[in-house]
Amino acid sequence: MNNAFQKLIRIGAIMFCVVFAVAGLADVYVLRAGSQGIYSEIDALPSADAVLVPGAAVYRDGRMSAVFHDRAQVALEVYRKGIAKKILISGDHSRGDYDEVNIAKKFFLENGIPGDDLFVDYAGFDTYDSIYRAKHIFQVESIIVATQEFHLPRTLYLAREIGIEASGIKADLRTYNLGFYNALRENAARVKAFGDVVFSARPRYLGDAIPITGDGRDSWD
Numbered sequence: 224m225n226n227a228f229q230k231l232i233r234i235g236a237i238m239f240c241v242v243f244a245v246a247g248l249a250d251v252y253v254l255r256a257g258s259q260g261i262y263s264e265i266d267a268l269p270s271a272d273a274v275l276v277p278g279a280a281v282y283r284d285g286r287m288s289a290v291f292h293d294r295a296q297v298a299l300e301v302y303r304k305g306i307a308k309k310i311l312i313s314g315d316h317s318r319g320d321y322d323e324v325n326i327a328k329k330f331f332l333e334n335g336i337p338g339d340d341l342f343v344d345y346a347g348f349d350t351y352d353s354i355y356r357a358k359h360i361f362q363v364e365s366i367i368v369a370t371q372e373f374h375l376p377r378t379l380y381l382a383r384e385i386g387i388e389a390s391g392i393k394a395d396l397r398t399y400n401l402g403f404y405n406a407l408r409e410n411a412a413r414v415k416a417f418g419d420v421v422f423s424a425r426p427r428y429l430g431d432a433i434p435i436t437g438d439g440r441d442s443w444d
Contacts, residue, residue, distance in 0.1 A: 249417035250410050256383075257376030260390040265300055269390055271365040273342070273435050274298045274307035277353055277378065278314020278323035287326055290371060290399060295330050297394040298369040302336065307367050309340050309435050311357060313347030316444075328443070342439040350374070350412070351419045352426040354381040361442075362434045363387055369394050373405070377413050384420045 262268050276298045279291035287295065301307050310331060314323030324343045331341050342361060347353035357363045365388040368378045375391040382389035418424075433442045 257380030
């Protein structure tokens with residue numbers, strides 16, 4: 224092995240270590256920065272313009288996954304207690320055969336939520352898009368995020384960086400079989416969130432403003 228090749232290997236190893244270290248620091252920073260304002264009890268929450276229900280998997284038979292259902296159930300309780308004036312569902316409806324938001328919308332309507340208090344965001348393809356669009360499309364100033372504990376630090380970090388006053392309510396109503404893969408995925412997602420903020424990323428879609436203070440039915444398809 225010649226000296227030039229050995230030098231190249233050393234440079235590559237150093238670069239890998241630097242990238243790994245930066246990613247690790249970004250992960251820890253987002254986790255710590257977003258750890259404040261997380262609540263286990265709904266009654267302890269501060270009031271907000273809206274409660275956000277981040278999208279999650281749905282099934283072809285029209286059922287929400289356990290993770291998604293529990294987010295919606297907790298958001299329903301937040302709304303019923305009058306702590307949030309509106310509900311904002313944000314999820315993926317990029318294909319005709321896959322629709323997170325309308326399945327969740329049906330859940331809320333069946334549970335008696337008035338249509339004018341129910342907003343839907345069809346382009347919440349990831350957490351950053353959901354939060355960015357909540358601020359810039361729905362003009363939300365304060366928000367409660369109803370999601371599982373593992374997801375809350377990243378979501379609250381993004382909300383605060385984007386300029387939304389945010390708190391979170393844990394939606395862990397059962398034990399989820401998420402496994403080691405989900406933990407790794409969330410680590411990577413926190414690193415991505417840090418990068419999205421640093422580089423002022425923009426969502427795939429924006430569009431006209433639909434103020435959260437208006438009629439939610441204006442956001443329906």
